[in-house]
Amino acid sequence: MTRVADSTIKGFLYQFNKTLIEILDSEPDKEITIEGVIEDIDITSNTGEVTAIQCKYHESASSFTTSLIYKPLLQMAEAYSKSPTTKIKYKIFIHVPSEAGSVRKITQTEIDAALSTQDVNYLKIVQRISQPFCSSTFAKLVDLEFGPSLDTIEDIAKEKLDLLKIKSSDTSCILYPNAISQIAKKSSLTDEAHRKTTKLEIEKFLSGVTNTVITKWTLALKNKKEILQSMRKQLKSNLNTNSQSRYFYFEQNSINDFSNNIVTFISNFISIYHCKPSHIKTPLFAIDCNRGTIEDLAFRLYKKGIKSNTGLIGNNFIPEEFYKEPLLKKSSNRIEEREFHVRLLALTDYPNVLAHKKSDEFFFICNAIPTNVDTSDTNVHLVGVNNFNELEYVMYLRETYE
Numbered sequence: 001m002t003r004v005a006d007s008t009i010k011g012f013l014y015q016f017n018k019t020l021i022e023i024l025d026s027e028p029d030k031e032i033t034i035e036g037v038i039e040d041i042d043i044t045s046n047t048g049e050v051t052a053i054q055c056k057y058h059e060s061a062s063s064f065t066t067s068l069i070y071k072p073l074l075q076m077a078e079a080y081s082k083s084p085t086t087k088i089k090y091k092i093f094i095h096v097p098s099e100a101g102s103v104r105k106i107t108q109t110e111i112d113a114a115l116s117t118q119d120v121n122y123l124k125i126v127q128r129i130s131q132p133f134c135s136s137t138f139a140k141l142v143d144l145e146f147g148p149s150l151d152t153i154e155d156i157a158k159e160k161l162d163l164l165k166i167k168s169s170d171t172s173c174i175l176y177p178n179a180i181s182q183i184a185k186k187s188s189l190t191d192e193a194h195r196k197t198t199k200l201e202i203e204k205f206l207s208g209v210t211n212t213v214i215t216k217w218t219l220a221l222k223n224k225k226e227i228l229q230s231m232r233k234q235l236k237s238n239l240n241t242n243s244q245s246r247y248f249y250f251e252q253n254s255i256n257d258f259s260n261n262i263v264t265f266i267s268n269f270i271s272i273y274h275c276k277p278s279h280i281k282t283p284l285f286a287i288d289c290n291r292g293t294i295e296d297l298a299f300r301l302y303k304k305g306i307k308s309n310t311g312l313i314g315n316n317f318i319p320e321e322f323y324k325e326p327l328l329k330k331s332s333n334r335i336e337e338r339e340f341h342v343r344l345l346a347l348t349d350y351p352n353v354l355a356h357k358k359s360d361e362f363f364f365i366c367n368a369i370p371t372n373v374d375t376s377d378t379n380v381h382l383v384g385v386n387n388f389n390e391l392e393y394v395m396y397l398r399e400t401y402e
Helices: 003-025 066-082 108-115 123-128 135-139 150-162 171-187 199-207 224-239 258-273 291-302 388-394
Strands: 031-034 041-044 050-057 088-095 103-105 142-146 246-250 284-287 328-331 334-338 342-346 361-365 379-382
Touching (some): 003 171, 003 199, 050 066, 066 108, 066 123, 066 135, 150 171, 224 379, 224 388, 246 258, 258 291, 258 388
Parallel strands (some): 246 361, 284 342, 361 379
Antiparallel strands (some): 031 041, 041 050, 328 334
């Protein structure tokens, strides 16, 4: 991961943790908008007043300078200038290593400095601010809070999750990763109404989760090792069940070097989990690709001795052919030959095929489960790992993930 990418992910994680803390600190039915209309976090009181919070993470800054907050300050000034009579209070929540644990008002001098900036990145925002603009009045509405480090804010969020007292649940490896993933998921939704939540809603969601969830966000947390170990432990008993039907969904761009590693992964999986006479359920691998990619993958697997069922008869896809059971050639309680070892599905070309037959388990190798895939009555695992080493580790195909 590049330094810029790492910094970006930390910035979002800082925002998600602050969002989680605000939710857990609120009244059960108080409405909070994730990625609000105004700022990163919009908190609406019972009287209709809004507190709009924008989060910034600057762990590499040696000291605080006003220029670090020019952008959020100007964005807030623009929002205020459009509706100065609206009951909105603003807060910039920022981490700078040399500052922590204090809250103060933004000064008129700091606002005027931002308004006078010649930085080309901010001039368009300044030009959009409606005039006349009273910086002294606006200053009274803006707080500047210096927050703790990312590691510390993670610990604070976990402590507040502990206070929910959800029975028989692991805060560090189940509740916390699921909470962060849920907030990240909501933050990406287009409809503002779907980005709204309450403490009661989050608590109800967390009370129903039983498995560790892995996404790019949870793997960026400081307890990545424990999260991977937790999922590995949870999957062990499931993987040891011989008669389970298992589906995999791969989003190619969500895992590093997909094309060069997918054949090896499928081969390794088959060699462990689909090699005995008791392994009677053919695994299905659905990929967000077209038919041409699947045909190429089937040929590459064939060269490794693995036969695939793609459901294709000539140029036509036949669901009944795809889901048929393979013919087996047995001898002395051994399977000498299978008609096919895996099912391969080009989900881009045939998006509705998965609805024809449910699996016992569904592994999603992506950062968010596609909304067009029905996961009801199925044991679902979100395994949004970064690479195939991590995937093989949690599935007991290798002993380390590094």
